[in-house]
Amino acid sequence: MDFVIIGGDAAGMSAASRAKRSKPEMNVTVLEMTNDVSYSACGLPYNIAAPEREMDDLIVRKAQVFRDKQGIDLLTGHRVEALDCDAKIVKGTTAEGGTFEKKYDKLLIATGGRSIKPDIPGIDLPGVMALKNIADGRRIKSFLIEKNVKKVVIIGMGYIALEMCEALRGRGIEVAMVKPGKQLLPWMSEELSDVVKGELEDNGVSLYPGHAIEKIEETGSGYNVVCDGLELSGDMVLVAIGIIPNSEFARDAGLELSVGNSISVDTGLRTSDSDIYAAGDCADAHHIVSGQKTWIPLALWANRGGWAVADNVTGKDVELQGIVGTAIFKVFDLEVARTGLTVADAEKAGFEPAEVMVKTRSKAHGHPGNTTIFSSMTADVKTGRLLGAQMVGREGVAHRINAVAVALHNSMTVEGFTSCDLSYAPPFGPVWDPLLTAGNQLMKKL
Amino acid sequence: MDFVIIGGDAAGMSAASRAKRSKPEMNVTVLEMTNDVSYSACGLPYNIAAPEREMDDLIVRKAQVFRDKQGIDLLTGHRVEALDCDAKIVKGTTAEGGTFEKKYDKLLIATGGRSIKPDIPGIDLPGVMALKNIADGRRIKSFLIEKNVKKVVIIGMGYIALEMCEALRGRGIEVAMVKPGKQLLPWMSEELSDVVKGELEDNGVSLYPGHAIEKIEETGSGYNVVCDGLELSGDMVLVAIGIIPNSEFARDAGLELSVGNSISVDTGLRTSDSDIYAAGDCADAHHIVSGQKTWIPLALWANRGGWAVADNVTGKDVELQGIVGTAIFKVFDLEVARTGLTVADAEKAGFEPAEVMVKTRSKAHGHPGNTTIFSSMTADVKTGRLLGAQMVGREGVAHRINAVAVALHNSMTVEGFTSCDLSYAPPFGPVWDPLLTAGNQLMKKL
Numbered sequence: 001m002d003f004v005i006i007g008g009d010a011a012g013m014s015a016a017s018r019a020k021r022s023k024p025e026m027n028v029t030v031l032e033m034t035n036d037v038s039y040s041a042c043g044l045p046y047n048i049a050a051p052e053r054e055m056d057d058l059i060v061r062k063a064q065v066f067r068d069k070q071g072i073d074l075l076t077g078h079r080v081e082a083l084d085c086d087a088k089i090v091k092g093t094t095a096e097g098g099t100f101e102k103k104y105d106k107l108l109i110a111t112g113g114r115s116i117k118p119d120i121p122g123i124d125l126p127g128v129m130a131l132k133n134i135a136d137g138r139r140i141k142s143f144l145i146e147k148n149v150k151k152v153v154i155i156g157m158g159y160i161a162l163e164m165c166e167a168l169r170g171r172g173i174e175v176a177m178v179k180p181g182k183q184l185l186p187w188m189s190e191e192l193s194d195v196v197k198g199e200l201e202d203n204g205v206s207l208y209p210g211h212a213i214e215k216i217e218e219t220g221s222g223y224n225v226v227c228d229g230l231e232l233s234g235d236m237v238l239v240a241i242g243i244i245p246n247s248e249f250a251r252d253a254g255l256e257l258s259v260g261n262s263i264s265v266d267t268g269l270r271t272s273d274s275d276i277y278a279a280g281d282c283a284d285a286h287h288i289v290s291g292q293k294t295w296i297p298l299a300l301w302a303n304r305g306g307w308a309v310a311d312n313v314t315g316k317d318v319e320l321q322g323i324v325g326t327a328i329f330k331v332f333d334l335e336v337a338r339t340g341l342t343v344a345d346a347e348k349a350g351f352e353p354a355e356v357m358v359k360t361r362s363k364a365h366g367h368p369g370n371t372t373i374f375s376s377m378t379a380d381v382k383t384g385r386l387l388g389a390q391m392v393g394r395e396g397v398a399h400r401i402n403a404v405a406v407a408l409h410n411s412m413t414v415e416g417f418t419s420c421d422l423s424y425a426p427p428f429g430p431v432w433d434p435l436l437t438a439g440n441q442l443m444k445k446l
Numbered sequence: 447m448d449f450v451i452i453g454g455d456a457a458g459m460s461a462a463s464r465a466k467r468s469k470p471e472m473n474v475t476v477l478e479m480t481n482d483v484s485y486s487a488c489g490l491p492y493n494i495a496a497p498e499r500e501m502d503d504l505i506v507r508k509a510q511v512f513r514d515k516q517g518i519d520l521l522t523g524h525r526v527e528a529l530d531c532d533a534k535i536v537k538g539t540t541a542e543g544g545t546f547e548k549k550y551d552k553l554l555i556a557t558g559g560r561s562i563k564p565d566i567p568g569i570d571l572p573g574v575m576a577l578k579n580i581a582d583g584r585r586i587k588s589f590l591i592e593k594n595v596k597k598v599v600i601i602g603m604g605y606i607a608l609e610m611c612e613a614l615r616g617r618g619i620e621v622a623m624v625k626p627g628k629q630l631l632p633w634m635s636e637e638l639s640d641v642v643k644g645e646l647e648d649n650g651v652s653l654y655p656g657h658a659i660e661k662i663e664e665t666g667s668g669y670n671v672v673c674d675g676l677e678l679s680g681d682m683v684l685v686a687i688g689i690i691p692n693s694e695f696a697r698d699a700g701l702e703l704s705v706g707n708s709i710s711v712d713t714g715l716r717t718s719d720s721d722i723y724a725a726g727d728c729a730d731a732h733h734i735v736s737g738q739k740t741w742i743p744l745a746l747w748a749n750r751g752g753w754a755v756a757d758n759v760t761g762k763d764v765e766l767q768g769i770v771g772t773a774i775f776k777v778f779d780l781e782v783a784r785t786g787l788t789v790a791d792a793e794k795a796g797f798e799p800a801e802v803m804v805k806t807r808s809k810a811h812g813h814p815g816n817t818t819i820f821s822s823m824t825a826d827v828k829t830g831r832l833l834g835a836q837m838v839g840r841e842g843v844a845h846r847i848n849a850v851a852v853a854l855h856n857s858m859t860v861e862g863f864t865s866c867d868l869s870y871a872p873p874f875g876p877v878w879d880p881l882l883t884a885g886n887q888l889m890k891k892l
Contacts, residue, residue: 010877040810040811040812040872040877042810042870042871042872042877043810043811043812043813043872046813046814046872046873047812050814053812053814057812058811058812060811288867298870299870299877300867300868300870300877300878300879300882301867303877303878304865320865321862321865322867323867324866324867325867326867326868326869327869327871328869328870328871328874329871330871330873330874335874337869339867339869364486364488364489365486365489365504365506366486366489366493366499366503366504367489367492368492368496368499396844396845398842398869398871398873398874398875399842399845399846399848399849399869399874399875400845400848401869402845402846402848402849402866402868402869402879403845403848403849403851403852405849405866405867405868405869406849406852406853406856406858406863406866406868407852407856409862409865409866409867410852410853410856410858412852412856416767416855417852419750419766419767419855420770420848420851420852420855421734421746421747421768421769421770421771421772421785421851421855422746422772422848422851422852423772423773423774423783423785423844423845423847423848423851424488424744424745424746424774425488425773425774425775425776425844426486426488426489426492427492427776427844428774428776428781428844428845429844429845431456431486431488431745431746431749432746432749433746433848436746
């Protein structure tokens, strides 16, 4: 059997390795358009932050290892451009300028996403960068040194924008951030978003929310980002306003698309063609809390999806329950975490959400080094069901959110969650964990 | 209605405050044998570690606040010595040498526990201390200064012993630890226990497991702890071999006792006399994983129990689901965590346990500052049900364990837990959380 995989990063290489491990006799081919496979894309900002680190230390396993040790037919520089579902053939071009065709019995589309490129004049200027893959990372890291970059304008204020902001500040580079929306993190309770805003300002970042971006101009020495009522200049411009799924050839082949043009898949990761799977940032997912399809590109889900596809292709018949939307990031000394639905999400999904915001200590009463943890929690007034939580703090946030994530997987009520036997010791929190306090407060609104 | 509470710490004061808040017209009396109420007992080692801290900064709320602001009739220096369930009267003596009797409609026994005092010669010598309450803390802290203590022998190697070990080393005091058992933390997988052992040794602690303690002798300048095949000398001896519930007068009054002589209660915290409740370290609990009664004295359960009793006494009819045995502690730079059943517990409870031990990184591939996290996980081979987990590491342990705790509350299988959407970002862990990796490995044994 020929199992062909388009895309050689998280979902694709996870699927390839697992399929070959279960069924060594299976022909497993990976078609990757770049020359890089299996690297930690999420680690890019942290690598850029560290001038002494090689970019290649993000590579988890080299291409040659997949070929020689695992027997995977890994073809880099192979860009798939068309898919014929009836003939079961993918077609494309190679980096050397040739063309190729490849027949498949089972196909996995794991083409990921690409950075959104706003349609404004100047977006293609050489110092206007985006960060999605390791090649982008190399380009940015070289540019910083070659052009002796002292100031960067970042367009966008999402996870990547914030992580890159920290990376650049760590290299002593001035950073100004701009975006059209008014709130720094619009999915977050305003009070929590303001804590993040304070942290950025304390670290010398200039924030300009609420300004539409009109164009980018080259100046003698750098770039001018011309916005609605504002002009920001820098030696480099980073565009980090989000990503979109690479799903065009799937759509053109007649596969069904879903939220945000992601490829629609069932719980077994099958597309509308049952011989074609999709996983990772190009595919949609079932949201366990909303009960609806969603598209949240995240690394764990990509890896898990790759494994599930491999299992299904090798005859194990696996279904994935879905996601609850857990995400964390670090920005300077703050940990930021979310899981589940926001109040706005919850309303859209037909719930009647109530929300609380609580401030608690990060350590027990009287324990030295206490800081504040800000937590918000949302539940459905009609059923008491826990719907989501968000946290911001200097410590004890990133892993704490997982308790709520597991509760969401089990459709727990706030009352049920608040009765859980969570950990306590003075260096790590108050007797009532911040999340239990949030739950106790939230119960009063139900 | 007269609601009388015996014991003014975690369970007792939680119950008193909550009852008075819900029903201000209720007469709420607390009989506390010491002069201290509502303090963070778990914080004692950390306070002792810091010469500049006042012991009273562990007090969460002063006695006078409960009296004046909350209208609770809080009687300190009142030791209850007998209980007449038929007449509904408690009797005791006051610190001034008088006696008292108090009639109740509903009674809460929240008498906590006391340190186990082994029956060996020398146990009552002045420099032989135990640490259970704030008075013990004051005594130890003064003794350290007055006697210019340079070396302490700790008998026992449990949580408190280890926390005190760190506290004393932090003050530059030499520490030797001795106990009869062979393994440092006998409830822990040996490989994990050995990591803790290494940390203690790296911090200059001398460990002598496997030596029965025979007697303690006064020397000219300090004490000699005479053990089987070993003599250890110090300026002070700390006995920390565990606690037992203060349940004697409850037993004498005819109330049913349970595991380890704790007072048997139902899910509503009622004892065998339905007008008498018990909560906190003196009462037993239902273990959700084993389905059996257990006795694990921990602060959160005491607070939660106090609230539940208050709710029941004020007519809200609350039942507590039980505990899963979550506990964490810090020892030097290590975080140690457990939840659920050990392999031995699981066998006793009728399961057929399988266990794995995995070593993972604390951060993503290539991320600077990576350390090792050791995790063990246990499941039932017959049903695939997750039974427990333990973790040791320099970071990312204390709150991570809560994800497993919530899974145990929901009787999840390992497969279900391993499909959970846990958090990921490079500074906080690998893409597959250490607990997910443990779960993935454990599934291979099921």
